[in-house]
Amino acid sequence: MIRYTLYFDGEHMxxxxxxxxxxxxxxxxxxxxxxxxxxxxxxxxxxxxxxILLVDCIAEDFYLSxxxxxxxxxxxxxxxxxxxxxxxxxxxxxxxxxxxQKDERRDDQLLISGVNGSPLLDDWMLVxxxxxxxxxxxxxxxxxxxxxxxxxxxxxxxxxxxSPQPNATVRHSLYVDGQLKVSRLSSLGTVVEDDVEQISHDxxxxxxxxxxxxxxxxxxxxxxxxxxxxxNGVGETIKQRLSKTPNLSQLIVHPMLMKQADAAIYFxxxxxxxxxxxxxxxxxxxxxxxxxxxxxGLKWAGITMACASVVASILLWHQYFTYQQALPQLAKxxxxxxxxxxxxxxxxxxxxxxxSDVQQSVDLVEALQQEFKTQxxxxxxxxxxxxxxxxxxxVKTVDWHFVPKQTNDEFxxxxxxxxxxxxxxxxxxxxxxxxxxxxxxxxALDYVNRLFNVLRKQPNFQTVTPIKMPFDLSSDAEFTMSNxxxxxxxxxxxxxxxxxxxx
Amino acid sequence: xxxxxxxxxxxxxxxxxxxxxxxxxxxxxxxxxxxxHNEAKTQKQDAQMRYFRASSDAQLFDEYKERFNVLQxxxxxGQENRLSWAxxxxxxxxxxxxxxxxxxxxxxxxxxxxxxxPSLRWYASQQNVRMGLLHEGDFIALMTKWSQQASGLMNVxxxxxxxxxxxxxxxxxxxxxxxxxLKWLSLELEQREVxx
Numbered sequence: 047m048i049r050y051t052l053y054f055d056g057e058h059m060x061x062x063x064x065x066x067x068x069x070x071x072x073x074x075x076x077x078x079x080x081x082x083x084x085x086x087x088x089x090x091x092x093x094x095x096x097x098i099l100l101v102d103c104i105a106e107d108f109y110l111s112x113x114x115x116x117x118x119x120x121x122x123x124x125x126x127x128x129x130x131x132x133x134x135x136x137x138x139x140x141x142x143x144x145x146x147q148k149d150e151r152r153d154d155q156l157l158i159s160g161v162n163g164s165p166l167l168d169d170w171m172l173v174x175x176x177x178x179x180x181x182x183x184x185x186x187x188x189x190x191x192x193x194x195x196x197x198x199x200x201x202x203x204x205x206x207x208x209s210p211q212p213n214a215t216v217r218h219s220l221y222v223d224g225q226l227k228v229s230r231l232s233s234l235g236t237v238v239e240d241d242v243e244q245i246s247h248d249x250x251x252x253x254x255x256x257x258x259x260x261x262x263x264x265x266x267x268x269x270x271x272x273x274x275x276x277x278n279g280v281g282e283t284i285k286q287r288l289s290k291t292p293n294l295s296q297l298i299v300h301p302m303l304m305k306q307a308d309a310a311i312y313f314x315x316x317x318x319x320x321x322x323x324x325x326x327x328x329x330x331x332x333x334x335x336x337x338x339x340x341x342x343g344l345k346w347a348g349i350t351m352a353c354a355s356v357v358a359s360i361l362l363w364h365q366y367f368t369y370q371q372a373l374p375q376l377a378k379x380x381x382x383x384x385x386x387x388x389x390x391x392x393x394x395x396x397x398x399x400x401x402s403d404v405q406q407s408v409d410l411v412e413a414l415q416q417e418f419k420t421q422x423x424x425x426x427x428x429x430x431x432x433x434x435x436x437x438x439x440x441v442k443t444v445d446w447h448f449v450p451k452q453t454n455d456e457f458x459x460x461x462x463x464x465x466x467x468x469x470x471x472x473x474x475x476x477x478x479x480x481x482x483x484x485x486x487x488x489x490a491l492d493y494v495n496r497l498f499n500v501l502r503k504q505p506n507f508q509t510v511t512p513i514k515m516p517f518d519l520s521s522d523a524e525f526t527m528s529n530x531x532x533x534x535x536x537x538x539x540x541x542x543x544x545x546x547x548x549x
Numbered sequence: 550x551x552x553x554x555x556x557x558x559x560x561x562x563x564x565x566x567x568x569x570x571x572x573x574x575x576x577x578x579x580x581x582x583x584x585x586h587n588e589a590k591t592q593k594q595d596a597q598m599r600y601f602r603a604s605s606d607a608q609l610f611d612e613y614k615e616r617f618n619v620l621q622x623x624x625x626x627g628q629e630n631r632l633s634w635a636x637x638x639x640x641x642x643x644x645x646x647x648x649x650x651x652x653x654x655x656x657x658x659x660x661x662x663x664x665x666x667p668s669l670r671w672y673a674s675q676q677n678v679r680m681g682l683l684h685e686g687d688f689i690a691l692m693t694k695w696s697q698q699a700s701g702l703m704n705v706x707x708x709x710x711x712x713x714x715x716x717x718x719x720x721x722x723x724x725x726x727x728x729x730x731l732k733w734l735s736l737e738l739e740q741r742e743v744x745x
Contacts, residue, residue, distance in 0.1 A: 178553075334551065337551045337553070337554045338551075338553065338554075340554060340557070341551070341553045341554040341556070341557035341558075342557070344554075344557040344558055344560070344561040345557045345560055345561065347561055348557075348560055348561030348562075348563075348564035348565065349564065351561075351564055351565060351568050352564040352567060352568050354568070355567075355568035355569075355571050355572045356568075356571065358572060358575070359571050359572060359575040362575040362576060362578075362579040363575060363578075363579070365579060365583075366575075366578055366579050366582045369582045369583060369585070369586035370582055370586075372586060372589075373585065373586060373589055376586070376589040376590060376592070376593050377589060379593050379596075379597075380589070380592045380593040380596045383593070383596035383597050383599070383600040384596050384599075384600075386600050386604075387596065387599050387600040387603050390600065390603050390604050390607045391603040391606065391607060398740045398741055399738045399739075399740070399741060400606070400668065400738075400741055401605075401606035401607065401609040401610040401613075402606075402609070402666075403666070403668050403669060403738045403739065404609070404610055404613050404614070404617050404738070405609055405612075405613050406665070406666055406669060407617070407620070407626055407669050407736060407738060408613045408616045408617050408620060410662065410664060410665055410669070410736075411620055411625055411626065411702060411736070412616070414702060414704075414734065415702065418702065418703065418704045418705075421692060421693075421696060421705050422688075422692065422705060422708040422710075422729075423688065423689040423692040423693055426685060426688070426689055426710070427689055430685075440712075441712060442711070442712050443709065443710065443711045443712065444708075444709070444710040445707075445708075445709045445710075446707060446708045446709070446710075447706070447707045448704065448705055448706050448707060450704075
């Protein structure tokens with residue numbers, strides 16, 4: 047993603063083009079009418095997203111002040127008074143509470159910074175306002191230097207960061223415990239011709255200034271660490287040059303990468319990565335920026351909402367047409383099933399009966415037909431077959447009764463199929479008489495017993511039970527017998543019952 | 550409020566109204582069509598289910614139809630045919646020379662079959678037959694024939710054969726007296742209204 051950052055070096059406005067946090071291009075515009083016009087065209091054509099203005103100019107000043115600790119509106123009023131005191135009506139001002147005193151009244155220690163008396167910057171601010179690009183913030187390069195310390199792995203408490211800047215200037219910034227205390231921008235090329243000599247001389251002057259004005263005594267001066275941001279490759283030479291100067295022999299050189307051979311690029315990339323967005327931006331710029339963000343948000347929200355609703359509608363209409371296309375087929379299928387239903391059930395309609403009733407009626411009737419095949423003539427046939435070999439037996443009566451599997455009132459239902467099968471098919475009681483042996487009980491009984499034995503072997507006879515024998519020889523019965531009379535013959539009557547096996 | 554903000558507010562409001570109207574219209578049309586589709590689908594499923602059920606019923610009916618018709622023709626299913634019973638017995642009387650024949654048939658009574666569903670209504674008619682026969686062989690032949698020719702579901706409940714004390718060798722002799730009880734079963738199927 048491409049972003050733009052504006053860099054004002056005191057004379058020029060530079061538009062830095064960043065891609066993935068790295069400066070890939072810079073366009074410099076001079077502070078003339080043509081330059082401003084070109085700048086206007088450039089930003090109006092290319093810049094849409096909010097921009098940050100990074101200020102690095104000689105008109106920026108820093109003041110330290112200790113004030114009573116107050117809150118709320120009192121604090122605001124106090125800060126405004128101090129800002130007016132140092133920077134008059136300038137709008138590019140800032141007050142930061144850096145610390146509180148650890149003893150006495152625990153007053154606030156303030157850093158008041160601002161840009162005052164820079165008509166060029168004022169003109170550029172006006173141009174920026176006219177272009178309508180949203181200004182997210184105005185960032186002070188010396189204040190941004192606080193983020194440079196951890197970036198350069200500088201852990202010292204007392205640091206003087208020296209960085210050659212565009213337009214043949216060198217910035218000297220003093221940081222105590224990571225906080226900016228004072229910063230100055232000096233120009234080169236006025237006293238000594240050699241840059242190394244000039245920079246070295248400038249550093250000596252700065253340290254002298256600090257000793258005089260910032261209250262650095264000899265002990266503290268010894269603790270002061272000088273760090274040189276070597277963008278022009280002369281760091282080591284300066285270090286050698288300063289090695290002869292007391293207290294300045296510990297210059298630490300930070301060589302910059304080739305592509306960052308410009309402090310402006312270094313600080314612009316630092317700004318992109320640090321997250322710092324504003325030090326000085328005035329309320330009207332901030333308001334413009336916020337409105338711009340709000341407008342952008344609303345615009346995108348509206349577009350997103352419209353797109354989402356269009357997509358949702360497309361899905362709904364897609365489903366609508368899918369359903370609509372399916373309707374004729376559904377109707378056709380329904381009609382087809384109804385036709386097939388009518389065809390299939392025509393015969394059943396005529397009978398007005400349920401298929402299950404038909405099935406059950408047929409099954410039940412056929413079961414009964416099978417059961418009712420048990421008839422008296424079968425028994426008589428089988429009995430007559432046996433009696434062919436027992437010629438002295440004369441049947442008097444046969445009383446045959448069908449035994450149904452169930453009856454309306456007397457049959458006991460049996461769930462066990464085995465018991466069902468053992469149920470008799472019929473029972474018959476036969477009364478017969480012997481035409482021989484009526485006067486010979488032994489022979490008669492033997493003859494009848496043989497008859498019973500043969501009957502019992504008949505496959506369809508389940509049981510054959512004698513009811514009355516031709517002669518009753520039991521001890522408790524009355525035994526009578528006479529010879530040669532008709533009455534004697536009548537006494538050879540016997541009875542037995544047969545229970546038929548179910549087929 | 551800046552001009553760009555106003556423009557954005559108007560734009561987003563317009564888009565909001567557009568989105569709401571579009572979604573509302575689309576949703577209304579979709580729900581209407583969805584309802585129609587669901588109704589059509591339900592109708593199809595009903596018809597399909599009825600067809601499958603009817604198909605299954607018809608298949609079952611086809612399987613039993615022939616046997617069912619036979620039972621109907623034999624007056625086992627449907628109304629009993631007493632005339633047929635009387636005619637058959639008269640034929641047998643002539644064929645076997647039954648000298649004496651007394652018979653009566655009691656009125657048809659409902660009959661309970663324990664395994665039968667309530668939709669099948671069973672009936673039974675009791676018949677008593679008294680005959681005088683020349684020989685018990687006639688009884689065997691007569692009963693065999695009768696059971697074959699019977700138009701109905703005949704069940705011989707009991708039979709008592711009594712041999713006469715005096716056996717007479719005459720065509721009109723009643724040497725064997727027969728006393729039988731028969732049951733004629735029939736059933737009717739409940740008439741049902743079939744939904745078309």
